[in-house]
Amino acid sequence: MxxxxxxDDSYGLRFNGRRQSKDRELIKDVLSSVQGxxxxxxxxxxxxxxxxxxxxDTVPSDGCFFAERPMAEHMDKIDKLVIYKWNRAYPAxxxxxxxxxEQGFRLVSKEDIPGYSHEKITKEVYIK
Amino acid sequence: MKKKLLCIALVALLMLGLCGCxxxxxxxxxxxxxxxxxxxxxxxxxxxxxxxxxVEVVGTAPPRQEYxxxxxxxxxxxxxxxxxxxxxxxxxxxxxxxEDMTTRSYESxxxxxxxxxxxxxxxxxxxDLMPTEDRGEIGQIKPTGWHTVKxxxxxxxYLYNRCHLIGFQLTGENANERNxxxxxxxxxxxxxxxxxxxxxxYLKEERDNHVLYRVTPVFLGDNLVAHGVxxxxxxxxxDGEGICFNVFCYNAQPEITIDYKTGESWLTAEAPAPTxxxxxxxxxxxxxxxxxxxxxxxxxxxxxxxxxxxxxxxIINEGTKRFHKPDCPSAExxxxxxxxxxxxxxxxxxxxxxxxxxxxxx
Numbered sequence: 001m002x003x004x005x006x007x008d009d010s011y012g013l014r015f016n017g018r019r020q021s022k023d024r025e026l027i028k029d030v031l032s033s034v035q036g037x038x039x040x041x042x043x044x045x046x047x048x049x050x051x052x053x054x055x056x057d058t059v060p061s062d063g064c065f066f067a068e069r070p071m072a073e074h075m076d077k078i079d080k081l082v083i084y085k086w087n088r089a090y091p092a093x094x095x096x097x098x099x100x101x102e103q104g105f106r107l108v109s110k111e112d113i114p115g116y117s118h119e120k121i122t123k124e125v126y127i128k
Numbered sequence: 129m130k131k132k133l134l135c136i137a138l139v140a141l142l143m144l145g146l147c148g149c150x151x152x153x154x155x156x157x158x159x160x161x162x163x164x165x166x167x168x169x170x171x172x173x174x175x176x177x178x179x180x181x182x183v184e185v186v187g188t189a190p191p192r193q194e195y196x197x198x199x200x201x202x203x204x205x206x207x208x209x210x211x212x213x214x215x216x217x218x219x220x221x222x223x224x225x226x227e228d229m230t231t232r233s234y235e236s237x238x239x240x241x242x243x244x245x246x247x248x249x250x251x252x253x254x255x256d257l258m259p260t261e262d263r264g265e266i267g268q269i270k271p272t273g274w275h276t277v278k279x280x281x282x283x284x285x286y287l288y289n290r291c292h293l294i295g296f297q298l299t300g301e302n303a304n305e306r307n308x309x310x311x312x313x314x315x316x317x318x319x320x321x322x323x324x325x326x327x328x329x330y331l332k333e334e335r336d337n338h339v340l341y342r343v344t345p346v347f348l349g350d351n352l353v354a355h356g357v358x359x360x361x362x363x364x365x366x367d368g369e370g371i372c373f374n375v376f377c378y379n380a381q382p383e384i385t386i387d388y389k390t391g392e393s394w395l396t397a398e399a400p401a402p403t404x405x406x407x408x409x410x411x412x413x414x415x416x417x418x419x420x421x422x423x424x425x426x427x428x429x430x431x432x433x434x435x436x437x438x439x440x441x442x443i444i445n446e447g448t449k450r451f452h453k454p455d456c457p458s459a460e461x462x463x464x465x466x467x468x469x470x471x472x473x474x475x476x477x478x479x480x481x482x483x484x485x486x487x488x489x490x
Binding site: 021023088089117 | 214216220321322323325326329330332333369370371372373375439440441453454455467468469470471
């Protein structure tokens with residue numbers, strides 16, 4: 001499974017049950033990077049145009065998953081990790097809990113993409 | 129008598145807000161020029177904490193910045209500073225009333241109080257209020273309790289910043305004395321800035337939306353330096369789906385004790401008398417013969433990051449055996465082969481022999 005995730009400077013994901021931020025250009029980039037079906041949880045569905053993502057209540061075993069939650073417990077299902085970094089400090093009470101370099105992933109690409117509401121979003125791709 | 133006159137803003141607002149979500153939504157419908165989203169997911173906006181049920185509400189004033197210390201303690205809403213830059217209030221539900229809700233941009237910076245201190249400032253922020261030019265000079269403003277003082281343990285050295293209540297990136301207020309308080313670097317950068325960032329980026333993405341926003345400096349008695357600020361925000365058009373928080377940011381600085389009456393400060397480890405080497409007040413020297421008794425109105429900010437038991441993310445330099453905060457500039461310069469990410473407790477790193485970066489002080 002390929003996991004897409006957006007984090008702030010501290011790998012934060014959410015604060016008070018809400019995502020820290022969003023960016024329409026980032027979503028476009030996710031969709032252009034997806035191979036196969038993109039699965040999202042109900043909370044994430046609004047980010048995607050109709051027909052571009054499939055809703056799931058559970059973390060899938062294959063395909064692509066747009067994660068807005070910790071994923072360490074599903075480590076065995078993940079073979080590719082795409083991390084988008086906002087390059088901003090936001091408040092957080094939920095964090096992404098995978099350190100890719102620490103947990104068997106290697107960095108294969110890193111690039112900065114311009115966002116709509118964010119000057120520079122850094123995209124890092126890791127594989128096992 | 130004085131106590132009665134001092135309306136407890138948080139309580140008053142809580143009581144004021146004893147209306148249901150339906151009323152709130154109706155108000156939104158009345159005032160909004162845009163469609164109101166489904167109310168099904170609306171939050172129970174106004175909940176009175178059990179701890180303040182018996183407090184007499186003496187008025188319906190807007191939020192005040194002044195509290196008696198015993199009232200502050202009694203409220204029990206805000207514990208003393210330990211190791212987090214902010215504390216969530218009222219389960220993150222703001223104290224706004226239905227009358228506050230609007231989709232019309234405005235900003236309000238009331239006159240300073242009789243001691244020259246800022247009071248609560250409020251805005252309904254839209255992109256039309258956000259700055260289009262870089263920030264200008266603000267050094268000519270001297271908020272109450274201001275001291276130009278440097279410490280080696282403070283990132284950037286200077287303990288105090290001229291701290292915008294409503295951040296410049298939100299409403300573009302520059303050298304407005306009604307919007308600037310004496311705030312620690314820690315409160316400014318670790319406490320308030322992340323919340324401001326979240327609101328600013330939300331508005332840049334949802335350019336037609338508005339965020340109701342209020343920042344209330346909290347002064348105890350006649351103190352010249354605020355103990356902190358209450359930050360409330362609520363995104364109007366989407367019923368808080370995008371932005372909704374209510375937090376108290378501590379005007380504290382790890383390793384430093386502040387006398388909030390005057391703004392004087394010293395290294396906690398060296399209290400009561402600071403050394404010439406460590407403290408360099410350029411305006412008001414520390415009084416000699418300072419006793420070890422914690423001054424009235426001061427909060428012990430002695431808790432260092434070393435006592436932090438929460439898990440955080442760090443960047444490790446295996447070459448130097450130092451660890452950094454993820455946003456530390458030094459972390460960017462670490463050679464890839466020496467760079468390692470770590471998520472866990474700080475203590476685990478120090479136990480393993482790693483030392484904290486002297487710059488970012490993780």
